[in-house]
Amino acid sequence: xxxxxxxxxxxxxxxxxxxxxxxxxxxxxxxxxxxxxxxxxxxxxxxxxxxxxxxxxxxxxxxxxxxxxxxxxxxxxxxxxxxxxxxxxxxxxxxxxxxxxxxxxxxxxxxxxxxxxxxxxxxxxxxxxxxxxxxxxxxxxxxxxxxxxxxxxxxxxxxxxxxxxxxxxxxxxxxxxxxxxxxxxxxxxxxxxxxxxxxxxxxxxxx
Amino acid sequence: xxxxxxxxxxxxxxxxxxxxxxxxxxxxxxxxxxxxxxxxxxxxxxxxxxxxxxxxxxxxxxxxxxxxxxxxxxxxxxxxxxxxxxxxxxxxxxxxxxxxxxxxxxxxxxxxxxxxxxxxxxxxxxxxxxxxxxxxxxxxxxxxxxxxxxxxxxxxxxxxxxxxxxxxxxxxxxxxxxxxxxxxxxxxxxxxxxxxxxxxxxxxxxxxxxxxxxxxxxxxxxxxxxxxxxxxxxxxxxxxxxxxxxxxxxxxxxxxxxxxxxxxxxxxxxxxxxxxxxxxxxxxxxxxxxxxxxxxxxxxxxxxxxxxxxxxxxxxxxxxxxxxxxxxxxxxxxxxxxxxxxxxxxxxxxxxxxxxxxxxxxxxxxxxxxxxxxxxxxxxxxxxxxxxxxxxxxxxxxxxxxxxxxxxxxxxxxxxxxxxxxxxxxxxxxxxxxxxxxxxxxxxxxxxxxxxxxxxxxxxxxxxxxxxxxxxxxxxxxxxxxxxxxxxxxxxxxxxxxxxxxxxxxxxxxxxxxxxxxxxxxxxxxxxxxxxxxxxxxxxxxxxxxxxxxxxxxxxxxxxxxxxxxxxxxxxxxxxxxxxxxxxxxxxxxxxxxxxxxxxxxxxxxxxxxxxxxxxxxxxxxxxxxxxxxxxxxxxxxxxxxxx
Numbered sequence: 048x049x050x051x052x053x054x055x056x057x058x059x060x061x062x063x064x065x066x067x068x069x070x071x072x073x074x075x076x077x078x079x080x081x082x083x084x085x086x087x088x089x090x091x092x093x094x095x096x097x098x099x100x101x102x103x104x105x106x107x108x109x110x111x112x113x114x115x116x117x118x119x120x121x122x123x124x125x126x127x128x129x130x131x132x133x134x135x136x137x138x139x140x141x142x143x144x145x146x147x148x149x150x151x152x153x154x155x156x157x158x159x160x161x162x163x164x165x166x167x168x169x170x171x172x173x174x175x176x177x178x179x180x181x182x183x184x185x186x187x188x189x190x191x192x193x194x195x196x197x198x199x200x201x202x203x204x205x206x207x208x209x210x211x212x213x214x215x216x217x218x219x220x221x222x223x224x225x226x227x228x229x230x231x232x233x234x235x236x237x238x239x240x241x242x243x244x245x246x247x248x249x250x251x252x253x254x
Numbered sequence: 255x256x257x258x259x260x261x262x263x264x265x266x267x268x269x270x271x272x273x274x275x276x277x278x279x280x281x282x283x284x285x286x287x288x289x290x291x292x293x294x295x296x297x298x299x300x301x302x303x304x305x306x307x308x309x310x311x312x313x314x315x316x317x318x319x320x321x322x323x324x325x326x327x328x329x330x331x332x333x334x335x336x337x338x339x340x341x342x343x344x345x346x347x348x349x350x351x352x353x354x355x356x357x358x359x360x361x362x363x364x365x366x367x368x369x370x371x372x373x374x375x376x377x378x379x380x381x382x383x384x385x386x387x388x389x390x391x392x393x394x395x396x397x398x399x400x401x402x403x404x405x406x407x408x409x410x411x412x413x414x415x416x417x418x419x420x421x422x423x424x425x426x427x428x429x430x431x432x433x434x435x436x437x438x439x440x441x442x443x444x445x446x447x448x449x450x451x452x453x454x455x456x457x458x459x460x461x462x463x464x465x466x467x468x469x470x471x472x473x474x475x476x477x478x479x480x481x482x483x484x485x486x487x488x489x490x491x492x493x494x495x496x497x498x499x500x501x502x503x504x505x506x507x508x509x510x511x512x513x514x515x516x517x518x519x520x521x522x523x524x525x526x527x528x529x530x531x532x533x534x535x536x537x538x539x540x541x542x543x544x545x546x547x548x549x550x551x552x553x554x555x556x557x558x559x560x561x562x563x564x565x566x567x568x569x570x571x572x573x574x575x576x577x578x579x580x581x582x583x584x585x586x587x588x589x590x591x592x593x594x595x596x597x598x599x600x601x602x603x604x605x606x607x608x609x610x611x612x613x614x615x616x617x618x619x620x621x622x623x624x625x626x627x628x629x630x631x632x633x634x635x636x637x638x639x640x641x642x643x644x645x646x647x648x649x650x651x652x653x654x655x656x657x658x659x660x661x662x663x664x665x666x667x668x669x670x671x672x673x674x675x676x677x678x679x680x681x682x683x684x685x686x687x688x689x690x691x692x693x694x695x696x697x698x699x700x701x702x703x704x705x706x707x708x709x710x711x712x713x714x715x716x717x718x719x720x721x722x723x724x725x726x727x728x729x730x731x732x733x734x735x736x737x738x739x740x741x742x743x744x745x746x747x748x749x750x751x752x753x754x755x756x757x758x759x760x761x762x763x764x765x766x767x768x769x770x771x772x773x774x775x776x777x778x779x780x781x782x783x784x785x786x787x788x789x790x791x792x793x794x795x796x797x798x799x800x801x802x803x804x805x806x807x808x809x810x811x812x813x814x815x816x817x818x819x820x821x822x823x824x825x826x827x828x829x830x831x832x833x834x835x836x837x838x839x840x841x842x843x844x845x846x847x848x849x850x851x852x853x854x855x856x857x858x859x860x861x862x863x864x865x866x867x868x869x870x871x872x873x874x875x876x877x878x879x880x881x882x883x884x885x886x887x888x889x890x891x892x893x894x895x896x897x898x
Binding site: 087088089090091092093095106107108111112113126129130133134137138141165166169170171172178179181198200201202203204205 | 558575579580582583729730732733734736737739740741742744747748751764767774776777
C-alpha cells in the first residue's frame with residue numbers, strides 16, 4: 048500500500064507501522080524506546096507524528112500506528128517539534144549527569160532546541176539516569192525469554208529492578224548492557240549484587 | 255438447587271406471580287439503606303435492631319418485615335429508611351429511635367415527626383420520600399429500584415419484573431434486532447467517553463476472532479464518585495441482565511465483571527448475584543431454555559485508578575499488570591488475549607434492560623438531541639444535599655445544583671462545579687444554565703466523565719483545586735509514558751509552588767506548554783485528560799493564578815502559606831469559643847479581654863474561623879495585605895455580646 052510521509056509517496060507492507068515505513072523510505076523519526084526486535088511499546092512518545100485521516104489530524108506514536116492506504120503523515124511540524132522539545136525538557140533532569148545529558152537525548156535536545164535545565168528547579172526526585180524506556184525489560188522477556196529484569200512501583204516511583212532468583216544467568220547474557228540508551232545499566236550494574244538483591248531491599252529503600 | 259432452575263420464560267413469569275402472591279399487599283415493609291454511606295452511619299445496626307424489635311414487640315412477619323437495601327441516594331441524611339406502602343421516609347435514624355419506630359409507625363401507622371426530612375427552604379417537614387425535593391426533581395430509572403430490592407435476593411429483582419427484558423431479547427428478538435434497538439436508542443457509554451454503545455457492540459460482533467468477550471467496568475476511581483458502586487451494590491442483577499443481553503447481541507459466551515477491591519460490598523453482592531442467577535438458570539448453559547450459553551467471572555481489581563482504562567483493565571483480567579497499551583486497534587476488535595472484547599461501564603449495562611423493555615424510541619425521547627436517557631451523578635462538595643442524583647440529560651447544571659442539591663450551604667456563593675473527575679474540568683457560574691450533555695460539557699473544556707460532580711463555593715481556591723487533581727493523577731499515573739509521568743511531576747511542583755507563594759511569572763506559560771504536550775502525546779486517556787482541571791481553571795480563573803504569582807495573594811483565602819488569621823478587636827466579644835478550640839494554643843485573651851492570635855503558633859487549621867459565631871464574624875482571613883498589629887495586651891472588649 049502507499050502512504051504519504053512528509054510529502055513523499057512511500058510504499059509499505061500491510062503489517063508495517065508508520066515508523067517502519069518511514070525508516071524504509073529513509074525518513075528519520077527520532078526514538079528512545081523503540082527497538083527493532085521488540086514489540087512496539089509507545090512509552091517515550093518522541094516518535095510522535097501527525098497523521099491525517101478523513102480530514103482529521105491527530106498526533107500518534109509512529110512506532111505503534113499501523114500504516115493505512117492513503118494515510119498522510121507529517122514527521123515534523125510546529126506541534127510535533129514542540130512535543131519533542133518539551134518531552135526532552137521533562138526527561139532531562141532524570142538523566143542529568145554532571146549537569147549534562149548524553150547520547151540520543153543530547154542529540155534530540157540539540158536538534159529541537161530543548162533547554163535541558165528548564166525544569167531542573169522543579170525536579171525534586173533523584174537523577175536515576177533511567178528514562179524507563181523498558182528496552183532491557185522487554186528484551187529480556189521477548190528475546191532472551193527470561194524475566195530477570197522488570198518494573199516495580201507506579202508513576203514517578205516506577206523503577207527497573209533485577210529479580211534475584213532469575214538474575215543468575217545475567218552474568219552470561221548481559222544483553223541489556225548494550226541496549227540501555229542512557230548507559231545506566233553498564234555504568235551502575237555490578238553483577239555481584241544480583242545474588243544479594245531482593246525485592247525487600249528495594250521496598251525498604253536500601254537499594 | 256435443581257428445583258429453582260427456570261427453563262422457559264413462562265416459568266419465570268410463574269415464579270414472579272408466585273413471589274407476588276406470597277407477599278401480602280397490606281404488609282408493611284420497612285427498608286433500611288445498607289449502602290456503603292449509610293453503613294458508615296451505622297445502618298446495619300439499625301437494621302438488626304429493627305428486626306429484633308419487630309420480633310420483640312410481637313409483630314407478625316405477615317404484617318411487618320424489615321429488608322436491607324442498596325443505596326437510596328440521599329447519603330447526606332443517612333441512615334435512611336423507607337416504610338412501604340406509605341413511603342414514609344425517616345432520615346438520620348439512630349439506634350435509640352428503633353423501638354419508637356416499631357411501636358408507633360409500624361404497629362399503629364403513626365408518623366414520628368422528629369425523624370422526617372425538614373425542607374430547609376420551606377421549613378416544612380416532609381413525610382413521603384417521593385415528595386422530598388431531592389428525589390422529586392430526579393428521574394430515577396436506574397437507581398429507583400434500589401429502595402425496593404434486597405440485593406442479595408434475586409426474587410426481589412424478579413418480583414419487579416427483572417429478567418423480563420432478557421426473555422424478550424432471547425425469545426422475541428434476534429441478536430441483530432437487539433443490536434439495532436440499542437443503536438436506535440442512541441445510548442452513549444456512561445464511563446466517560448460517551449462513545450455510542452451500539453456501534454461498539456457492532457464492532458465487536460463483526461470483528462473476526464472467537465471467543466468474544468463482554469466486560470463490565472466497575473473500576474470507578476474518580477475522587478468523590480460512587481454511582482457505579484451503588485448500582486453494583488444495590489441492584490447487581492440489573493447490570494447482569496444488561497450484560498447477558500449484550501452478550502447475546504454480540505455473540506459472546508464469556509463475560510467478566512471487573513470490580514475494584516476497594517468496593518467489598520459490591521464484590522460480595524456481585525458474587526452472590528452471579529451465584530443466584532446460575533441457580534435460577536439465568537446464567538450458564540441454555541439460559542431459560544433458549545439454547546444460549548453465557549457465563550460470567552468476577553475479577554476483583556488490585557486497586558489502581560489507571561486500571562479503569564480499557565487496555566489496562568483487560569491486561570489485569572489476563573493476569574498481568576494493569577497498565578495501558580497503545581490501542582490504535584480498538585479493544586472492541588483486539589482486547590483480552592487479542593480477541594474482540596466489548597467493555598462498557600456499569601451504568602451503560604444497567605440501562606440496556608430498560609431499552610429492551612420499553613423500546614429505543616421511549617429511551618431516545620428522554621434527553622437532548624445527542625445525549626439520551628438519564629445519567630447518575632454523585633453530587634458532592636459544597637452543596638446542601640449530597641448524594642446520588644439521576645436526572646434526564648438536558649437538565650441544566652443550575653437545576654441540578656439548586657433544585658436537587660439545595661444550593662450552597664451557609665449562604666456562601668457558588669464558584670464552580672467540577673465535572674468528570676480528574677479528567678474533567680471546572681465550570682464557572684456563567685455557564686450554570688448549560689444543559690447536561692456530553693458535547694456541551696466538552697465544549698466548556700470539561701467532560702461528562704463517569705458522573706462525579708464536585709461543587710465548590712467562594713472559599714475554594716482554584717489553583718489549589720487544580721493542584722489537588724494533578725496530585726491525584728500524579729499518584730495514579732502508571733508511569734509508563736514520559737508526558738504523563740514527568741509532565742504530572744513537574745506540573746505538581748509548579749502548582750504547589752504557586753499555592754505556596756513561590757510562583758514565577760513564567761509558570762503559567764510552562765503549565766500551558768506541558769499541558770498541551772500531555773494532551774497531544776500521552777499514551778492513554780489518563781495522561782491526555784489529566785491536564786483538563788489545570789487548563790479549565792486557567793481558562794476561567796486566570797486572575798486567581800496571577801494573584802498568587804504576582805501579589806502572593808490567594809483570593810479565596812484558602813492557601814495556607816498565603817493566608818493569615820486575624821481577630822478584629824472591634825468585633826471580638828471575648829466569648830472564648832475560638833480560644834478554647836484552638837489546637838495549638840495560639841489564641842490569647844480571657845473573659846472580657848479581646849482575643850488575639852499569636853501568628854508563630856498558628857497552624858492555619860481554620861478552626862477559629864469556623865467556630866466564631868457568624869453574628870460576631872470577628873475571626874477573619876487576610877491574604878496579600880499586611881497583617882494589622884495585635885491589640886495591646888488586656889484590651890477590654892469593645893463590643894457587647896448582647897444589645898450591641
